[in-house]
Amino acid sequence: MSTSAMHVAKTGLNAQQSRIQVISNNLANVNTTGFKRDRANFESLLYQSFRPAGAQTSETTVLTAGSEIGTGVRMVNTEKIFQQGNLMTTDNAMDIAIDGDGFFQVLLPDGQMGYTRNGTFGRNADGLLTTASGYAVQPEIIIPDNAMEVNVSKDGIVSVLQSGDVAPQEIGQLTLARFINPRGLTPIGENFSVETQASGPAVVAEPMSEGTGSLMQGALEASNVNVVQELVEMIEAQRAYEVNSKSISATDEMMRFLSNKL
Structure with a gap:
């Protein structure tokens, strides 16, 4: 005993x-x-x-x-x-926060689709919108070299104001992924998670539709x-x-x- x-x-x-x-x-x-x-x-x-x-x-x-x-x-x-983290204003046009449900989709080097709430984005030498590690955000968005201003609306429409233009030009649409059971996602590091059988398949939709949250440009979501x-x-x-x-x-x-x- x-x-x-x-x-x-x-x-x-x-x-x-x-x-x-x-x-x-x-x-x-x-x-x-x-x-x-x-x-x-x-x-x-x-x-x-x-x-x-x-x-x-x-x-x-x-x-x-x-x-x-x-x-x-x-x-x-x-x-x-x-739980939603606090939204911090950064005034950086490449920083995007999700206010509500959903994940950004990123193509990882091994071909898998990674899902993250980290919206610290930038662009590479080809103008492609990427994460801080250089992984391409999906769907791919290419920002022209002569873009003077980049705007991202709450529903994910990306537009740029180019030199010599009067009105902004739409260049792409950001989408968000939702999961029936997000707790079933497997974290793999670098702020990414991948889909599993427990999480269910990703439901991809435009922001502010089908239960996804809205986007906030010039802000980042802090840790909860x-x-x-x-x-x-x-x-x-x-x-x-x-x-x-x-x-x-x-x-x-x-x-x-x-x-x-x-």
Whole structure:
């Protein structure tokens, strides 16, 4: 029984260690544009049943509550919390924020379609609209060399004012992707996530249609990490880790006492 108690406490230590790692990653990305905080979810392990509820205690009575002892805890998954982050004004025409639901679509070097909330865009030597890493935004939009002004409307229409023109000229349309279960997306780093069977297929639509949010030019979406909340959860996890460690120490002392006295 004592070794079982140590095992249970060990699962608690592992669980709190995983939780601390999730919290640390949230805090590390507090200034990452478009980052969505993660939350660790836990579940209890199997129970050892010695006498089930309803077992016969006499000819006319049954046990009202069973005798079960848990075997510990484990982390079942981590999930993204897609709460809207604050919109920060940058006054940079290439910065675009999403106000509402949806993801920008970016073609990754391996051919996969990446989805991100980070709208820190620029243009390469060919005028192609890209991310800060140089990956092409989809659908592709080419900004002319002589463009004096770039405008992006709330519904994603991209227009430019070229030298010598009086009126802006439309050059493309930005679209957003939605998912039935965005928490099923797999994060792969660089602020990108990729589609999975759990997320369902991407539903691509123009901004402000089919449930997608609107675009805001000259702004970026800040991380939705709340530093105070994360610090409180870190202290809570630290205390829980200490308690589980004390459980192991207490069990070890009990076993030492038995070995010395018997």
